[in-house]
Amino acid sequence: MTAGELNRISMKVEPPGPKAKEILERDKKYMATTNKVMPIVAKRGQGMYVEDVDGNVYLDFQSGIAVNNTGHCHPKVVEAVRKQVGELIHFPGILLSQNLEGEVAKKLNEITPGDFEKKVYFMCSGAGAIDSAIKVARWATGRPREIAFMGAFHGKSIGALSLTASKNAYRKGFMPEMPGVVHVPYAYCYRCPYKMEYPECDVYCAKVIDEMYLEKFIPPEEVASIFVEPIQGEGGYIVPPKAWHKEVKKICEKYGILFVADEVQSGFGRTGKWFAIENFDVVPDIMVIAKGIASGMPMSACLFNEKYDIKQPGAHATTFGGNPVTCAAALATIEAMKEEKMLENATKQGEYMIGRLNEMKQKYEIVGDVRGIGLMTAIEIVKNKKSKEPDMVTRNKICMDAMKRGLLVLFCGASSIRIIPALNVTRAQIDTGLELLEKEIQENCNA
Ligand SMILES: Cc1ncc(COP(=O)(O)O)c(C=O)c1O
Incomplete structure (x- = not known):
């Protein structure tokens, strides 16, 4: 053709x-x-x-x-990328500045949930942004552990892989994983891990995190974060009840654990809201964004309440993060999504x-x-x-x-x-x- x-x-x-x-x-x-x-x-x-x-x-x-x-x-994205490629392809945000990174960060501030100022690390993959979230939460809380969910997919770098639990093939042969992660069952109502029925169960699968796991063998004061896919993606497109997300957030607040929403797959408009977690009326402490953010240019972001900023120059960032061409694509993506x-x-x-x-x-x-x-x-x-x-x-x-x-x-x-x-x-x-x-x-x- x-x-x-x-x-x-x-x-x-x-x-x-x-x-x-x-x-x-x-x-x-x-x-x-x-x-x-x-x-x-x-x-x-x-x-x-x-x-x-x-x-x-x-x-x-x-x-x-x-x-x-x-x-x-998308023509708007293509045009923005073409223009940017002719002006500036790379300038390392890790050490120096260009104009577009902050512009995308500002836009993300506007379209993400949470009535507070947020800061952003730009990375190049979902896994990279997940690793960023692990580090931000550990730094902010001074705690060494994470909770994640059975069936979760968070990526394949060793940090992200340690949170991933959707297939043996991803993990087999790569141990030891990052220490400190514990997996608990997700709210998969069609195949309830506890053989209960919603709503009679009263979201037991969330409450049990507090009543069993945090009570018996994961001291909550050691847990930095809970990693949550608002809708589990690779695990089967599993949509939890709203009450489940609210309960998980409540547990986080009770113990000072940070709620990390992995919006890599569910974000950027996929659910009809900018971010899927908005469907559940929960405001995350940290968000991980990738995939749709720049219409296919390799960009990801770890965005968090500014009070969790790692105020230690050099502690985190990556050479290609916030690359000007990917930023131009992200700005055009946001614009096109709004306009259309x-x-x-x-x-x-x-x-x-x-x-x-x-x-x-x-x-x-x-x-x-x-x-x-x-x-x-x-x-x-x-x-x-x-x-x-x-x-x-x-x-x-x-x-x-x-x-x-x-x-x-x-x-x-x-x-x-x-x-x-x-x-x-x-x-x-x-x-x-x-x-x-x-x-x-x-x-x-x-x-
Ligand atoms: C929910 C979720 N988190 C993280 C990732 C990892 O993203 P990447 O493949 O860009 O590292 C994916 C990829 O499919 C994902 O769906």
Whole structure:
């Protein structure tokens, strides 16, 4: 395909096509092993669509794992990056200053929850910003330990990995982890770890943190922070009850523990609010932001109440953090999201999407659960509704077959499918995507 507009699915050859195969072979030889789940070699992206090297055009409901929240190559972001590249590509914020870093930090102050001044470290990855949050909390409290949740994903650097607990494959072979972390069960109501029912449970899974863990074997005065994904992402797009978040925050306040909201995946408009934690009326002490912040340019941020600032020059920062080009992309991202009312659209289209997915849940025995807020949505595929046994094989087949038909959706959790288009998706594009998805579900339900 020549460089025309990408505006509809067009499958020319079953992926991987001949060009993709060649590239994948080369990559296998030279690239370190990662976990490439689909044989797609992308060439270009535009809005909701991606074209591969063999000319197939896909409708992208993966958004680069919740990164391309403004769609692929949003014109405003492209223009800002082009302009900045011609002016100043790098100037090390770790030692010197340029004008854009502080501007992004100021904007983040405005759009994040909390009626107080906040300070920011800019990093280049979610994991880097998580490590920053660990250090800020330890410094601010003088305490050496963290609490995190089963099923959590916070990244793969040794610090972040020590908080991650979503797959053995991430951890196997890398011990010892950072000492001091204890994991407790998350509020996964569809598969309650305590076999209780909400709301009768009275969020026992939060209260038990205080009544059992902090009481019996994690002295609270040693705990610097609790790391919380407002909606667990990699773990399966699990949405806790509002009361759970409020209870966790209450426990933090009781003991002077800092509440860290990991908004890497759930933030930047994904749920229809700037940050997912706003849906739960909790104000975090520290926030970790990445993925969607700069529409795909590598930027992340650890943002915290200014009173926790590490007032020790040199203690923390990174060479590329706050890079001018990524800053320009972040400013353009925020502007585009405001101008085009993408948060409002995420809420509106998300409600529609969840409605449609719930209809599928009624119709198909293998759709066990539908979860999400805004456009952070997922379904869980099970053997049947009664046993709720996760069906990873069918889940994988649905995703792979959807890809062959030109729809990109992504795995998460034991047997869930995340459906996360960009925040400027249209009703018609959702309909197209969900029709394709339903066809796969239907075929696999009867299989
Ligand atoms: C919630 C969450 N935290 C942290 C990370 C780590 O981000 P990165 O892959 O940029 O290091 C991810 C990545 O998927 C994530 O979803």
